Amino acid sequence: MLTVETFSLYIMIASLAPLLGAFTLLFLFIFEKRIDLLENQKREIALERELQTALYNQLNQEIQPHFFFNTLNSILSLARLDRKTELIQSIETLSKLLKFKYQTNNTFITVDEELTYVNYYLEIQKIRFRDRLHYEISIDPDVYEAITIPFLIQTFIENAFKHSFEKYIGEAFLKTTIKKKGKAVHITVWNSSPDSREELPHVSGLGLENITKRLDLLFPTGQTSVQLINSDDGSSVLAIFPFVLKSEI
Structure with missing residues:
Protein backbone atom coordinates (compact mmCIF):
# COMPACT_ATOMS: atom_id res chain seq x y z
CA MET A 1 0.00 0.00 0.00
CA LEU A 2 1.31 3.41 -1.02
CA THR A 3 2.10 5.85 1.72
CA VAL A 4 1.28 9.51 1.38
CA GLU A 5 4.96 10.32 1.10
CA THR A 6 5.52 7.77 -1.72
CA PHE A 7 2.43 8.94 -3.57
CA SER A 8 3.57 12.56 -3.26
CA LEU A 9 7.00 11.57 -4.63
CA TYR A 10 5.37 9.90 -7.64
CA ILE A 11 3.24 13.00 -8.26
CA MET A 12 6.31 15.23 -8.07
CA ILE A 13 8.27 13.02 -10.49
CA ALA A 14 5.34 12.90 -12.90
CA SER A 15 5.11 16.69 -12.77
CA LEU A 16 8.82 17.28 -13.22
CA ALA A 17 9.36 14.72 -16.00
CA PRO A 18 7.88 16.88 -18.81
CA LEU A 19 9.91 19.85 -17.60
CA LEU A 20 13.08 17.79 -17.50
CA GLY A 21 12.31 16.49 -20.98
CA ALA A 22 11.71 20.00 -22.26
CA PHE A 23 14.97 21.26 -20.73
CA THR A 24 16.83 18.28 -22.23
CA LEU A 25 15.41 18.97 -25.70
CA LEU A 26 16.26 22.66 -25.33
CA PHE A 27 19.82 21.79 -24.32
CA LEU A 28 20.19 19.42 -27.28
CA PHE A 29 18.78 22.05 -29.64
CA ILE A 30 21.20 24.70 -28.37
CA PHE A 31 24.08 22.21 -28.49
CA GLU A 32 23.21 21.25 -32.08
CA LYS A 33 23.02 24.90 -33.12
CA ARG A 34 26.39 25.50 -31.49
CA ILE A 35 27.89 22.56 -33.40
CA ASP A 36 26.43 23.91 -36.67
CA LEU A 37 27.86 27.35 -35.90
CA LEU A 38 31.29 25.89 -35.21
CA GLU A 39 31.13 23.85 -38.42
CA ASN A 40 30.17 26.95 -40.42
CA GLN A 41 32.98 28.95 -38.83
CA LYS A 42 35.42 26.14 -39.58
CA ARG A 43 34.28 26.04 -43.22
CA GLU A 44 34.56 29.84 -43.54
CA ILE A 45 38.10 29.76 -42.14
CA ALA A 46 39.04 27.01 -44.58
CA LEU A 47 37.47 28.98 -47.44
CA GLU A 48 39.43 32.09 -46.50
CA ARG A 49 42.64 30.06 -46.32
CA GLU A 50 42.06 28.54 -49.75
CA LEU A 51 41.14 31.98 -51.12
CA GLN A 52 44.44 33.33 -49.86
CA THR A 53 46.16 30.47 -51.67
CA ALA A 54 44.25 31.37 -54.83
CA LEU A 55 45.17 35.03 -54.44
CA TYR A 56 48.81 34.09 -53.95
CA ASN A 57 48.74 31.95 -57.10
CA GLN A 58 47.04 34.75 -59.01
CA LEU A 59 49.55 37.38 -57.93
CA ASN A 60 52.61 35.18 -58.36
CA GLN A 61 51.71 32.90 -61.25
CA GLU A 62 48.73 34.07 -63.29
CA ILE A 63 50.09 37.60 -63.72
CA GLN A 64 53.31 36.09 -64.96
CA PRO A 65 56.25 38.23 -66.02
CA HIS A 66 55.91 37.24 -69.68
CA PHE A 67 52.22 38.22 -69.69
CA PHE A 68 52.96 41.53 -68.00
CA PHE A 69 55.93 42.41 -70.20
CA ASN A 70 54.18 41.31 -73.39
CA THR A 71 51.24 43.49 -72.42
CA LEU A 72 53.52 46.46 -71.79
CA ASN A 73 55.24 45.87 -75.14
CA SER A 74 51.85 45.80 -76.86
CA ILE A 75 50.89 49.05 -75.15
CA LEU A 76 54.27 50.55 -76.10
CA SER A 77 53.67 49.62 -79.74
CA LEU A 78 50.38 51.54 -79.64
CA ALA A 79 52.28 54.58 -78.36
CA ARG A 80 54.86 54.30 -81.15
CA LEU A 81 52.09 54.06 -83.74
CA ASP A 82 50.43 57.12 -82.18
CA ARG A 83 47.18 55.21 -81.63
CA LYS A 84 46.28 57.39 -78.66
CA THR A 85 42.67 56.28 -78.16
CA GLU A 86 43.61 52.58 -78.03
CA LEU A 87 46.64 53.41 -75.90
CA ILE A 88 44.52 55.17 -73.26
CA GLN A 89 41.95 52.37 -73.27
CA SER A 90 44.66 49.75 -72.85
CA ILE A 91 46.25 51.49 -69.89
CA GLU A 92 42.84 51.96 -68.24
CA THR A 93 41.98 48.30 -68.73
CA LEU A 94 45.30 47.11 -67.30
CA SER A 95 44.77 49.39 -64.31
CA LYS A 96 41.26 47.99 -63.70
CA LEU A 97 42.54 44.42 -64.02
CA LEU A 98 45.28 44.94 -61.44
CA LYS A 99 42.94 46.84 -59.10
CA PHE A 100 40.34 44.06 -59.17
CA LYS A 101 42.97 41.41 -58.54
CA TYR A 102 44.38 43.15 -55.48
CA GLN A 103 41.01 44.14 -53.99
CA THR A 104 39.22 40.78 -54.28
CA ASN A 105 39.14 39.29 -50.78
CA ASN A 106 35.65 37.79 -50.46
CA THR A 107 35.18 34.05 -50.17
CA PHE A 108 32.52 34.20 -52.88
CA ILE A 109 31.29 36.66 -55.52
CA THR A 110 28.57 36.68 -58.18
CA VAL A 111 29.15 35.31 -61.66
CA ASP A 112 28.57 38.84 -62.98
CA GLU A 113 31.41 40.19 -60.82
CA GLU A 114 33.71 37.40 -61.98
CA LEU A 115 32.91 38.18 -65.62
CA THR A 116 33.82 41.83 -65.09
CA TYR A 117 37.37 40.80 -64.28
CA VAL A 118 37.42 38.21 -67.08
CA ASN A 119 36.49 40.85 -69.64
CA ILE A 127 45.85 43.72 -77.52
CA ARG A 128 48.55 41.04 -77.38
CA PHE A 129 47.11 38.54 -79.85
CA ARG A 130 45.27 41.05 -82.06
CA ASP A 131 43.40 39.44 -84.97
CA ARG A 132 44.64 36.00 -83.99
CA LEU A 133 42.34 35.88 -80.94
CA HIS A 134 38.58 35.29 -81.23
CA TYR A 135 36.47 34.90 -78.11
CA GLU A 136 32.84 34.90 -77.01
CA ILE A 137 30.95 34.55 -73.73
CA SER A 138 27.47 33.03 -73.60
CA ILE A 139 25.49 33.15 -70.33
CA ASP A 140 21.94 32.41 -69.21
CA PRO A 141 20.43 35.61 -67.74
CA ASP A 142 19.38 33.76 -64.57
CA VAL A 143 23.01 32.97 -63.68
CA TYR A 144 24.40 36.51 -63.38
CA GLU A 145 23.51 36.79 -59.68
CA ALA A 146 24.47 33.21 -58.79
CA ILE A 147 27.41 32.92 -56.41
CA THR A 148 30.73 31.39 -57.34
CA ILE A 149 34.28 31.41 -56.02
CA PRO A 150 36.61 34.22 -57.14
CA PHE A 151 38.91 33.49 -60.11
CA LEU A 152 37.07 30.31 -61.21
CA ILE A 153 36.36 31.41 -64.80
CA GLN A 154 39.51 33.53 -64.81
CA THR A 155 41.74 30.55 -63.99
CA PHE A 156 40.12 28.44 -66.72
CA ILE A 157 40.70 31.17 -69.30
CA GLU A 158 44.25 31.90 -68.18
CA ASN A 159 45.04 28.18 -68.46
CA ALA A 160 43.80 28.25 -72.07
CA PHE A 161 46.40 30.90 -72.87
CA LYS A 162 49.16 29.35 -70.75
CA HIS A 163 48.77 25.74 -71.89
CA SER A 164 47.37 26.22 -75.39
CA PHE A 165 47.44 29.57 -77.19
CA GLU A 166 50.98 30.47 -76.13
CA LYS A 167 52.30 27.06 -77.21
CA TYR A 168 50.60 26.69 -80.61
CA ILE A 169 50.62 29.04 -83.59
CA GLY A 170 47.59 29.95 -85.64
CA GLU A 171 44.23 31.42 -84.80
CA ALA A 172 43.01 31.07 -81.23
CA PHE A 173 39.31 30.52 -80.55
CA LEU A 174 37.94 30.75 -77.01
CA LYS A 175 34.34 30.17 -75.95
CA THR A 176 32.93 30.47 -72.44
CA THR A 177 29.46 29.05 -71.79
CA ILE A 178 27.60 29.56 -68.50
CA LYS A 179 24.28 27.75 -68.11
CA LYS A 180 21.76 26.82 -65.44
CA LYS A 181 20.88 23.14 -65.69
CA GLY A 182 18.32 22.03 -63.15
CA LYS A 183 19.61 23.17 -59.77
CA ALA A 184 23.24 23.48 -60.88
CA VAL A 185 25.47 25.95 -62.72
CA HIS A 186 27.58 24.58 -65.57
CA ILE A 187 30.58 26.67 -66.66
CA THR A 188 32.51 25.48 -69.70
CA VAL A 189 35.61 27.15 -71.16
CA TRP A 190 36.60 25.68 -74.53
CA ASN A 191 39.57 26.60 -76.68
CA SER A 192 40.59 25.47 -80.15
CA SER A 193 44.07 24.19 -79.22
CA PRO A 194 44.94 20.96 -77.41
CA ASP A 195 46.03 21.34 -73.80
CA SER A 196 49.73 20.62 -73.33
CA ARG A 197 49.32 18.87 -69.95
CA GLU A 198 49.64 15.11 -70.06
CA GLU A 199 47.41 14.45 -67.03
CA LEU A 200 44.16 15.04 -68.95
CA PRO A 201 41.34 14.28 -68.42
CA HIS A 202 42.16 14.41 -64.71
CA VAL A 203 42.25 17.75 -62.92
CA SER A 204 45.84 18.98 -62.84
CA GLY A 205 47.67 22.09 -61.75
CA LEU A 206 47.62 24.10 -58.55
CA GLY A 207 44.97 26.48 -59.87
CA LEU A 208 42.45 23.75 -60.67
CA GLU A 209 43.16 21.87 -57.44
CA ASN A 210 42.50 25.07 -55.52
CA ILE A 211 39.23 25.61 -57.38
CA THR A 212 38.09 22.08 -56.56
CA LYS A 213 38.83 22.58 -52.85
CA ARG A 214 37.10 25.95 -52.67
CA LEU A 215 33.99 24.69 -54.49
CA ASP A 216 33.71 21.81 -52.03
CA LEU A 217 34.07 24.24 -49.12
CA LEU A 218 31.55 26.75 -50.46
CA PHE A 219 29.00 24.05 -51.33
CA PRO A 220 29.58 21.31 -48.70
CA THR A 221 26.21 19.64 -49.28
CA GLY A 222 26.04 20.03 -53.05
CA GLN A 223 27.43 18.24 -56.08
CA THR A 224 30.58 19.94 -57.36
CA SER A 225 33.05 18.79 -59.98
CA VAL A 226 35.82 20.06 -62.23
CA GLN A 227 36.62 18.15 -65.41
CA LEU A 228 39.41 18.83 -67.90
CA ILE A 229 39.05 17.16 -71.30
CA ASN A 230 41.04 17.05 -74.55
CA SER A 231 39.17 16.38 -77.80
CA ASP A 232 39.83 16.44 -81.53
CA ASP A 233 38.58 20.02 -81.86
CA GLY A 234 40.46 21.43 -78.86
CA SER A 235 40.26 21.24 -75.09
CA SER A 236 37.73 22.30 -72.49
CA VAL A 237 37.25 22.51 -68.75
CA LEU A 238 33.86 22.13 -67.06
CA ALA A 239 32.89 23.21 -63.55
CA ILE A 240 29.59 22.17 -61.97
CA PHE A 241 28.26 23.52 -58.68
CA PRO A 242 24.85 24.25 -57.04
CA PHE A 243 22.81 27.21 -58.26
CA VAL A 244 22.55 29.62 -55.31
CA LEU A 245 21.58 33.28 -55.68
CA LYS A 246 23.44 35.90 -53.68
CA SER A 247 20.10 37.15 -52.29
CA GLU A 248 19.56 33.71 -50.70
CA ILE A 249 22.77 33.83 -48.66
Whole structure:
Protein backbone atom coordinates (compact mmCIF):
# COMPACT_ATOMS: atom_id res chain seq x y z
CA MET A 1 0.00 0.00 0.00
CA LEU A 2 1.31 3.41 -1.02
CA THR A 3 2.10 5.85 1.72
CA VAL A 4 1.28 9.51 1.38
CA GLU A 5 4.96 10.32 1.10
CA THR A 6 5.52 7.77 -1.72
CA PHE A 7 2.43 8.94 -3.57
CA SER A 8 3.57 12.56 -3.26
CA LEU A 9 7.00 11.57 -4.63
CA TYR A 10 5.37 9.90 -7.64
CA ILE A 11 3.24 13.00 -8.26
CA MET A 12 6.31 15.23 -8.07
CA ILE A 13 8.27 13.02 -10.49
CA ALA A 14 5.34 12.90 -12.90
CA SER A 15 5.11 16.69 -12.77
CA LEU A 16 8.82 17.28 -13.22
CA ALA A 17 9.36 14.72 -16.00
CA PRO A 18 7.88 16.88 -18.81
CA LEU A 19 9.91 19.85 -17.60
CA LEU A 20 13.08 17.79 -17.50
CA GLY A 21 12.31 16.49 -20.98
CA ALA A 22 11.71 20.00 -22.26
CA PHE A 23 14.97 21.26 -20.73
CA THR A 24 16.83 18.28 -22.23
CA LEU A 25 15.41 18.97 -25.70
CA LEU A 26 16.26 22.66 -25.33
CA PHE A 27 19.82 21.79 -24.32
CA LEU A 28 20.19 19.42 -27.28
CA PHE A 29 18.78 22.05 -29.64
CA ILE A 30 21.20 24.70 -28.37
CA PHE A 31 24.08 22.21 -28.49
CA GLU A 32 23.21 21.25 -32.08
CA LYS A 33 23.02 24.90 -33.12
CA ARG A 34 26.39 25.50 -31.49
CA ILE A 35 27.89 22.56 -33.40
CA ASP A 36 26.43 23.91 -36.67
CA LEU A 37 27.86 27.35 -35.90
CA LEU A 38 31.29 25.89 -35.21
CA GLU A 39 31.13 23.85 -38.42
CA ASN A 40 30.17 26.95 -40.42
CA GLN A 41 32.98 28.95 -38.83
CA LYS A 42 35.42 26.14 -39.58
CA ARG A 43 34.28 26.04 -43.22
CA GLU A 44 34.56 29.84 -43.54
CA ILE A 45 38.10 29.76 -42.14
CA ALA A 46 39.04 27.01 -44.58
CA LEU A 47 37.47 28.98 -47.44
CA GLU A 48 39.43 32.09 -46.50
CA ARG A 49 42.64 30.06 -46.32
CA GLU A 50 42.06 28.54 -49.75
CA LEU A 51 41.14 31.98 -51.12
CA GLN A 52 44.44 33.33 -49.86
CA THR A 53 46.16 30.47 -51.67
CA ALA A 54 44.25 31.37 -54.83
CA LEU A 55 45.17 35.03 -54.44
CA TYR A 56 48.81 34.09 -53.95
CA ASN A 57 48.74 31.95 -57.10
CA GLN A 58 47.04 34.75 -59.01
CA LEU A 59 49.55 37.38 -57.93
CA ASN A 60 52.61 35.18 -58.36
CA GLN A 61 51.71 32.90 -61.25
CA GLU A 62 48.73 34.07 -63.29
CA ILE A 63 50.09 37.60 -63.72
CA GLN A 64 53.31 36.09 -64.96
CA PRO A 65 56.25 38.23 -66.02
CA HIS A 66 55.91 37.24 -69.68
CA PHE A 67 52.22 38.22 -69.69
CA PHE A 68 52.96 41.53 -68.00
CA PHE A 69 55.93 42.41 -70.20
CA ASN A 70 54.18 41.31 -73.39
CA THR A 71 51.24 43.49 -72.42
CA LEU A 72 53.52 46.46 -71.79
CA ASN A 73 55.24 45.87 -75.14
CA SER A 74 51.85 45.80 -76.86
CA ILE A 75 50.89 49.05 -75.15
CA LEU A 76 54.27 50.55 -76.10
CA SER A 77 53.67 49.62 -79.74
CA LEU A 78 50.38 51.54 -79.64
CA ALA A 79 52.28 54.58 -78.36
CA ARG A 80 54.86 54.30 -81.15
CA LEU A 81 52.09 54.06 -83.74
CA ASP A 82 50.43 57.12 -82.18
CA ARG A 83 47.18 55.21 -81.63
CA LYS A 84 46.28 57.39 -78.66
CA THR A 85 42.67 56.28 -78.16
CA GLU A 86 43.61 52.58 -78.03
CA LEU A 87 46.64 53.41 -75.90
CA ILE A 88 44.52 55.17 -73.26
CA GLN A 89 41.95 52.37 -73.27
CA SER A 90 44.66 49.75 -72.85
CA ILE A 91 46.25 51.49 -69.89
CA GLU A 92 42.84 51.96 -68.24
CA THR A 93 41.98 48.30 -68.73
CA LEU A 94 45.30 47.11 -67.30
CA SER A 95 44.77 49.39 -64.31
CA LYS A 96 41.26 47.99 -63.70
CA LEU A 97 42.54 44.42 -64.02
CA LEU A 98 45.28 44.94 -61.44
CA LYS A 99 42.94 46.84 -59.10
CA PHE A 100 40.34 44.06 -59.17
CA LYS A 101 42.97 41.41 -58.54
CA TYR A 102 44.38 43.15 -55.48
CA GLN A 103 41.01 44.14 -53.99
CA THR A 104 39.22 40.78 -54.28
CA ASN A 105 39.14 39.29 -50.78
CA ASN A 106 35.65 37.79 -50.46
CA THR A 107 35.18 34.05 -50.17
CA PHE A 108 32.52 34.20 -52.88
CA ILE A 109 31.29 36.66 -55.52
CA THR A 110 28.57 36.68 -58.18
CA VAL A 111 29.15 35.31 -61.66
CA ASP A 112 28.57 38.84 -62.98
CA GLU A 113 31.41 40.19 -60.82
CA GLU A 114 33.71 37.40 -61.98
CA LEU A 115 32.91 38.18 -65.62
CA THR A 116 33.82 41.83 -65.09
CA TYR A 117 37.37 40.80 -64.28
CA VAL A 118 37.42 38.21 -67.08
CA ASN A 119 36.49 40.85 -69.64
CA TYR A 120 39.34 43.11 -68.47
CA TYR A 121 41.75 40.21 -68.91
CA LEU A 122 40.43 39.35 -72.39
CA GLU A 123 40.70 42.96 -73.51
CA ILE A 124 44.37 42.91 -72.56
CA GLN A 125 44.92 39.60 -74.36
CA LYS A 126 43.21 41.01 -77.44
CA ILE A 127 45.85 43.72 -77.52
CA ARG A 128 48.55 41.04 -77.38
CA PHE A 129 47.11 38.54 -79.85
CA ARG A 130 45.27 41.05 -82.06
CA ASP A 131 43.40 39.44 -84.97
CA ARG A 132 44.64 36.00 -83.99
CA LEU A 133 42.34 35.88 -80.94
CA HIS A 134 38.58 35.29 -81.23
CA TYR A 135 36.47 34.90 -78.11
CA GLU A 136 32.84 34.90 -77.01
CA ILE A 137 30.95 34.55 -73.73
CA SER A 138 27.47 33.03 -73.60
CA ILE A 139 25.49 33.15 -70.33
CA ASP A 140 21.94 32.41 -69.21
CA PRO A 141 20.43 35.61 -67.74
CA ASP A 142 19.38 33.76 -64.57
CA VAL A 143 23.01 32.97 -63.68
CA TYR A 144 24.40 36.51 -63.38
CA GLU A 145 23.51 36.79 -59.68
CA ALA A 146 24.47 33.21 -58.79
CA ILE A 147 27.41 32.92 -56.41
CA THR A 148 30.73 31.39 -57.34
CA ILE A 149 34.28 31.41 -56.02
CA PRO A 150 36.61 34.22 -57.14
CA PHE A 151 38.91 33.49 -60.11
CA LEU A 152 37.07 30.31 -61.21
CA ILE A 153 36.36 31.41 -64.80
CA GLN A 154 39.51 33.53 -64.81
CA THR A 155 41.74 30.55 -63.99
CA PHE A 156 40.12 28.44 -66.72
CA ILE A 157 40.70 31.17 -69.30
CA GLU A 158 44.25 31.90 -68.18
CA ASN A 159 45.04 28.18 -68.46
CA ALA A 160 43.80 28.25 -72.07
CA PHE A 161 46.40 30.90 -72.87
CA LYS A 162 49.16 29.35 -70.75
CA HIS A 163 48.77 25.74 -71.89
CA SER A 164 47.37 26.22 -75.39
CA PHE A 165 47.44 29.57 -77.19
CA GLU A 166 50.98 30.47 -76.13
CA LYS A 167 52.30 27.06 -77.21
CA TYR A 168 50.60 26.69 -80.61
CA ILE A 169 50.62 29.04 -83.59
CA GLY A 170 47.59 29.95 -85.64
CA GLU A 171 44.23 31.42 -84.80
CA ALA A 172 43.01 31.07 -81.23
CA PHE A 173 39.31 30.52 -80.55
CA LEU A 174 37.94 30.75 -77.01
CA LYS A 175 34.34 30.17 -75.95
CA THR A 176 32.93 30.47 -72.44
CA THR A 177 29.46 29.05 -71.79
CA ILE A 178 27.60 29.56 -68.50
CA LYS A 179 24.28 27.75 -68.11
CA LYS A 180 21.76 26.82 -65.44
CA LYS A 181 20.88 23.14 -65.69
CA GLY A 182 18.32 22.03 -63.15
CA LYS A 183 19.61 23.17 -59.77
CA ALA A 184 23.24 23.48 -60.88
CA VAL A 185 25.47 25.95 -62.72
CA HIS A 186 27.58 24.58 -65.57
CA ILE A 187 30.58 26.67 -66.66
CA THR A 188 32.51 25.48 -69.70
CA VAL A 189 35.61 27.15 -71.16
CA TRP A 190 36.60 25.68 -74.53
CA ASN A 191 39.57 26.60 -76.68
CA SER A 192 40.59 25.47 -80.15
CA SER A 193 44.07 24.19 -79.22
CA PRO A 194 44.94 20.96 -77.41
CA ASP A 195 46.03 21.34 -73.80
CA SER A 196 49.73 20.62 -73.33
CA ARG A 197 49.32 18.87 -69.95
CA GLU A 198 49.64 15.11 -70.06
CA GLU A 199 47.41 14.45 -67.03
CA LEU A 200 44.16 15.04 -68.95
CA PRO A 201 41.34 14.28 -68.42
CA HIS A 202 42.16 14.41 -64.71
CA VAL A 203 42.25 17.75 -62.92
CA SER A 204 45.84 18.98 -62.84
CA GLY A 205 47.67 22.09 -61.75
CA LEU A 206 47.62 24.10 -58.55
CA GLY A 207 44.97 26.48 -59.87
CA LEU A 208 42.45 23.75 -60.67
CA GLU A 209 43.16 21.87 -57.44
CA ASN A 210 42.50 25.07 -55.52
CA ILE A 211 39.23 25.61 -57.38
CA THR A 212 38.09 22.08 -56.56
CA LYS A 213 38.83 22.58 -52.85
CA ARG A 214 37.10 25.95 -52.67
CA LEU A 215 33.99 24.69 -54.49
CA ASP A 216 33.71 21.81 -52.03
CA LEU A 217 34.07 24.24 -49.12
CA LEU A 218 31.55 26.75 -50.46
CA PHE A 219 29.00 24.05 -51.33
CA PRO A 220 29.58 21.31 -48.70
CA THR A 221 26.21 19.64 -49.28
CA GLY A 222 26.04 20.03 -53.05
CA GLN A 223 27.43 18.24 -56.08
CA THR A 224 30.58 19.94 -57.36
CA SER A 225 33.05 18.79 -59.98
CA VAL A 226 35.82 20.06 -62.23
CA GLN A 227 36.62 18.15 -65.41
CA LEU A 228 39.41 18.83 -67.90
CA ILE A 229 39.05 17.16 -71.30
CA ASN A 230 41.04 17.05 -74.55
CA SER A 231 39.17 16.38 -77.80
CA ASP A 232 39.83 16.44 -81.53
CA ASP A 233 38.58 20.02 -81.86
CA GLY A 234 40.46 21.43 -78.86
CA SER A 235 40.26 21.24 -75.09
CA SER A 236 37.73 22.30 -72.49
CA VAL A 237 37.25 22.51 -68.75
CA LEU A 238 33.86 22.13 -67.06
CA ALA A 239 32.89 23.21 -63.55
CA ILE A 240 29.59 22.17 -61.97
CA PHE A 241 28.26 23.52 -58.68
CA PRO A 242 24.85 24.25 -57.04
CA PHE A 243 22.81 27.21 -58.26
CA VAL A 244 22.55 29.62 -55.31
CA LEU A 245 21.58 33.28 -55.68
CA LYS A 246 23.44 35.90 -53.68
CA SER A 247 20.10 37.15 -52.29
CA GLU A 248 19.56 33.71 -50.70
CA ILE A 249 22.77 33.83 -48.66
